[in-house]
Amino acid sequence: MSTTGGNTLTPASQRSWLYKNRIKLAPWMFLLPGLIFFFIYVIAPIFQSIWISFFAWDGLGEKEWIGTANYIELIDDDRFYTSLINNVWWLVLYMLAVPVGLAIALFLNQTVTGIRLYKSLFFFPFVISQVVVGLIFTWFYNPDFGIVGIVWGWFGAQPPAILADEDLVTFGIILAGLWPQIAYCMILYLTGLNNVSPDQVEAGRLDNAKGWKMLWYVILPQLKPATFIAVVVTVIGALRSFDLIAIMTQGGPYGSSNVLAYYMFETALSEYGFRMGYGSAIATVLFLIMLVYISFFLWRMYQDERG
Amino acid sequence: MLKTLKKSAAALAIASLISAPAMAADLVINFDDPNPGPKEGFETAVKKFEAANPDINVIVNLTDREAHKTAIRNFLSAEAPDVTSWYPGNRMAPFVNAGQFEDISDLWESEGFHDSLASTKSAMTMDDKQWGVPYTYYQWGIYYRADIFAANDIEVPATWDELLAASAKLKEAGIAPFTIGTKFLWTAAGVFDYLNLRTNGYDVHNDLTAGKIKYSDPRIVDVFEKWKQLVEPGYFVENHATMSWQDALAPFVKGEAAMYVMGNFAVDAMRTAGLTDDQIDYFPFPEITPGVPRAEEAPTDAFFIPSKAKNKEDARKFLAFIAQPDVQTEWNATIGQLPINKNATVGDDKFIQKGFETVSTANGLAQFYDRDAPAEMAKAGMEGFQEFMIKPDRLDAILKRLDKVQDRVYK
Numbered sequence: 001m002s003t004t005g006g007n008t009l010t011p012a013s014q015r016s017w018l019y020k021n022r023i024k025l026a027p028w029m030f031l032l033p034g035l036i037f038f039f040i041y042v043i044a045p046i047f048q049s050i051w052i053s054f055f056a057w058d059g060l061g062e063k064e065w066i067g068t069a070n071y072i073e074l075i076d077d078d079r080f081y082t083s084l085i086n087n088v089w090w091l092v093l094y095m096l097a098v099p100v101g102l103a104i105a106l107f108l109n110q111t112v113t114g115i116r117l118y119k120s121l122f123f124f125p126f127v128i129s130q131v132v133v134g135l136i137f138t139w140f141y142n143p144d145f146g147i148v149g150i151v152w153g154w155f156g157a158q159p160p161a162i163l164a165d166e167d168l169v170t171f172g173i174i175l176a177g178l179w180p181q182i183a184y185c186m187i188l189y190l191t192g193l194n195n196v197s198p199d200q201v202e203a204g205r206l207d208n209a210k211g212w213k214m215l216w217y218v219i220l221p222q223l224k225p226a227t228f229i230a231v232v233v234t235v236i237g238a239l240r241s242f243d244l245i246a247i248m249t250q251g252g253p254y255g256s257s258n259v260l261a262y263y264m265f266e267t268a269l270s271e272y273g274f275r276m277g278y279g280s281a282i283a284t285v286l287f288l289i290m291l292v293y294i295s296f297f298l299w300r301m302y303q304d305e306r307g
Numbered sequence: 308m309l310k311t312l313k314k315s316a317a318a319l320a321i322a323s324l325i326s327a328p329a330m331a332a333d334l335v336i337n338f339d340d341p342n343p344g345p346k347e348g349f350e351t352a353v354k355k356f357e358a359a360n361p362d363i364n365v366i367v368n369l370t371d372r373e374a375h376k377t378a379i380r381n382f383l384s385a386e387a388p389d390v391t392s393w394y395p396g397n398r399m400a401p402f403v404n405a406g407q408f409e410d411i412s413d414l415w416e417s418e419g420f421h422d423s424l425a426s427t428k429s430a431m432t433m434d435d436k437q438w439g440v441p442y443t444y445y446q447w448g449i450y451y452r453a454d455i456f457a458a459n460d461i462e463v464p465a466t467w468d469e470l471l472a473a474s475a476k477l478k479e480a481g482i483a484p485f486t487i488g489t490k491f492l493w494t495a496a497g498v499f500d501y502l503n504l505r506t507n508g509y510d511v512h513n514d515l516t517a518g519k520i521k522y523s524d525p526r527i528v529d530v531f532e533k534w535k536q537l538v539e540p541g542y543f544v545e546n547h548a549t550m551s552w553q554d555a556l557a558p559f560v561k562g563e564a565a566m567y568v569m570g571n572f573a574v575d576a577m578r579t580a581g582l583t584d585d586q587i588d589y590f591p592f593p594e595i596t597p598g599v600p601r602a603e604e605a606p607t608d609a610f611f612i613p614s615k616a617k618n619k620e621d622a623r624k625f626l627a628f629i630a631q632p633d634v635q636t637e638w639n640a641t642i643g644q645l646p647i648n649k650n651a652t653v654g655d656d657k658f659i660q661k662g663f664e665t666v667s668t669a670n671g672l673a674q675f676y677d678r679d680a681p682a683e684m685a686k687a688g689m690e691g692f693q694e695f696m697i698k699p700d701r702l703d704a705i706l707k708r709l710d711k712v713q714d715r716v717y718k
Contacts, residue, residue, distance in 0.1 A: 058401055058405070059380060060380065060383075060384070060401055060402065060404075060405035060407060061401075061404055061405040073715070078708065138549075141549075142546075142549065143545075143546055143549075144546070161545065161546035161548070161549055163548070163549045164546050164547070164548035164549045164697070166697075249490075250490070250491070252490060252492070252548060252690075252693065253489075253548040253693055253694070253697060254690040254691070254693050254694035254697075255690055266686075269377060270377065271373070271376045271377065271682075272677070272682040272683060272685055272686035273682070273683075273686075274401055274682050274683065275683065
């Protein structure tokens, strides 16, 4: 054996390119598996569905190029506008979860006996499945045996069938969705409140800050990261509101509780849906709406990181 | 003792692992009804088939009906079974057109199905070829509470006016004349189909679902006008849009509603809910336009061979087997439905007997609105029916929308 042992360094000129650039390459090597999957499962399907939206296709046979006909049909589709408006309602009303979550978090942020139990009880709706939430609220709204009907009965009024009423149904589902979402925001704020610096609260007290002023000028600024995350998860939750609708109404009555995500599923993938192209066109519109929000999100992250 | 048991169990497991593929050819069957009755009927048939063909090893995949409807599109192209259950008429059209179902005209020829299964031949035929083998069908009609009818002194209605009179009487007695649950839409299509079949007849039903008649056609408007006579006085239970067909049984069972336009599969659920055969009975949907030949809804369930099946030879054997008169007799006696094979015997249950009489004397058999019309039209149409039942004054807007969908679907 004339060769040297493993530990000996080879002269710089003989080191491989890989070895010389190892510091630069290492992060990419670690990122690579994730990037590959991100490309296959996220990036590629986005372009694929945009591509499919220009075809008439039943998912089985030949695709037929029809250009922008799907989008032209969308413009003239009442169901699409119903879904779009409902999506806006979801986005607006879902935001209530943030202040309500904060209020509950502030209320629970005290040391009394058994506070852990109360916290768990408030957090409970977030732990159970959305399917269960949907079912519970469906029974809850049932005018014959649900509690809503009973309460209405106390006032001698005829209870409304919330899930069968085209004007009330979306709000009924949003309320069901808010229940777990508030719990989620609450837990985010509770952890945030743990990190509020006591020094600053103390200093605020010395300067005679109380109540709303204390909350607005001392506590809330320190909760900014928690607020940011709470808003982000709430927007995402509102836009992908799918499971509750599938469980509670299936978009009904006659499509009046549809949102874009469910309408897309219905046209492309459900029992009567054989229109991949049209479904993709809806998906593309939903994607564009999300894109506005995602760009804002990325821009904010970038700003924060810069300074 | 325990050790030997364990050992022999292990040996058995290994032996079966080795021998199973060598001994028998596998036949994979996807079936879509895990409800107790249908499951028992199917499994008994499979057992008999295995006994008759010991060299075939049947593997059954049992899925829920709704899940099956979406899963079929994946498994037909990816991991195709050798036999799958599905529906005839327009429901099989997408798969036939995409070449995903095997043409089994040869089997129809060699087994003489053109004669023995003649009643459903047209539903199984597309492009002059046969694509599947039906094993059961069932009647639709009005199921009613005989005890409530008797208590309120109501005769079984035979005409539209009698039906309206009976409804008015029930309503006055504080009982909802009809129960229905339209959450999943198709139940409303049953009512629409019958009103259409009785007002205009079989040909109009077929022309409408084939896209040859517009929804704004005066004849179809007339159907909705008839329907309005039931909707506007409140003859259907309230809040039907929140209920499935099973939920809608509750008022029927509690005696708060007296009639139910339904398929015969509901009888099983009514009996399970505690109603006796003295309390429930059946009558065919009453005549509306005098002289229109009576046609009935009789949806058929069938088995198909995917074109990507691996074991088509044994799959054909299975399809031939389930068409046999004795197999269909036993199977349909178990599930309480009607056999297709004309040499099979109908069960002695009173609903099956009455159903058989209704169906076999009918002038034409419709599959059902959502099987006769293409999927997209069916969806829009049934949403329209539901909307009409809640907001009858929107009829014009609904019909206009359905015309628009129709223009697009039937190009």
